[in-house]
Amino acid sequence: MKYIYDDLADKNILITGGAGFIGSNLALYFQKHHPQANVCVFDKFRDDTYFPSGNPTSLGHFKNLLEFHGEVIVGDLIKDLDKIKNRDFDYIFHQAAISDTTAMDQKLMLETNFEAFVNLYEIARQRGAMLIYASSAGTYGNSPAPNSLGVGEVPENIYGYSKLQMDVFARKILERDSQTPLIGLRYFNVYGEREFYKGKTASMILQLGLQALEHKKVRLFKHGEQLRDFVYIKDVIQANVKAIEARASGVYNVGAGVARSFNDIVEILKKHLGDFEVEYIDNPYVFYQNHTQADISLSEEFLSYTPRFSLEQGIESYIPEIVRIFETQVRAR
Template sequence: MRSLEVNVNGTQNVLVAARDAGVRRVVFASSSSVYGNTPTLPKHEGMPTAPMSPYAVHKLTGELLCSVFTSIYGLETVALRYFNVFGPRQDPKSEYAAVIPRFLTALLNHEQPIVFGDGEQTRDFTFVANVVQANLKAATAPDAVGQAMNIGCGERISLNEVLQIAGELLETSPDIDYRDPRPGDVRDSLADISKAQRLLGYDPQIKFAEGLSQTLDALRVGIV
């Protein structure tokens, strides 16, 4: 209920306020979760959406609200479907923390990182600087109005590989605590970013290993 209140009603509140204030454009933070657990990879914007959680339903509803406000009121909107964003200043203690800060914090504290499932599930992990680039471009790109598009790196990596790379950076061998898979989790995710490249000029600059190293450096000095 709280997720619906924030992600659906909250989005509508923002759109109404933007319309009433004469705001030119709203960039909406959507999610790759709208695609669900389809085996088709990479995931592209022409695919049917199949959300598997209330959160994913709420994000898809936000996209539809944006589209309606563009068509009815002329408010420029752009929806960006983020793929597994990570980077400095993600709180590893948060209930909604991404898996990477939790992994890195566990390794730094000489604890077992927890993996739900076999660790072979894959994600298109996207460093936050790449997302910032996309946001800034989406604020002005003339051909992006009324569109939804993927923001990722076009590369996928398994959770086991994440821990392997993190272990190499820390010169340790992770002792992983494997647990039962969680219901609603997507098995594999990979973004087709060609639409964002075409409409935004999006060009992700920070590859995964470099982003992981920067995130680790931030955690070491207590930046959360």
């Protein structure tokens, strides 16, 4: 599905974190719909290092890019921005970050997510590039929903704080220069194709689907009534691409605009995968968000962003990929 119709032929596009979930979807979107654009991926890729939680320190995976034919640059946000600082890019989509909300190394989180973003902004400014970056609903913490920009920005963990600092920096820049092409997109709970290599940090939609297929049983925190704004990957790509033609720079929410429960996910999955058991367990996370819902009114007005997938439609579209992952990755183990 093509979201803009301006000619991007010969435009230079950089996607940081391009081997990750959202970044790889962006890279393949541009490759398919704007084949004359020059798309470059910058990613650290994963190695054998892990956070204390057991999650990889990098979520970039080469298999997300098997269909990508553009340039790939291997680099760490903290150490290797010199590799791109003299390159001419028209658009930079900054998706790279430590996105593991259970990571507790505050120094590393801020260096990677915040300080590297400031340095990348300076590169974009010097090269005259438009910078579109990934923020997060984690900036709202447990503030009451619906979540509106500038209200209740009280993150509960260092990840959310690092993303809030990015937004604070962007707002200060825009206060000085409203013409700066700088847009932050606060993603809510994104799910969809190419998230498998996120492992334990993949969406609950994928995790529950695979649990149901493997065990005929899923586990939820008591009692599955927590509410989230689940947004399908194709709507997130839509928001990024439409940001190119935004009416105004700024920070915007990217969600479905409605809150749904984990029990809702279970009921939808049962329609596609058959019946299975649900076990409710205690929640060990004190910073857990119990209710998120994006106020997308400004996104609709200034980005022309309108979600196209309800939770039912998004899961239905995703089901063939969930089944494929189960057959090729889980059952084959």
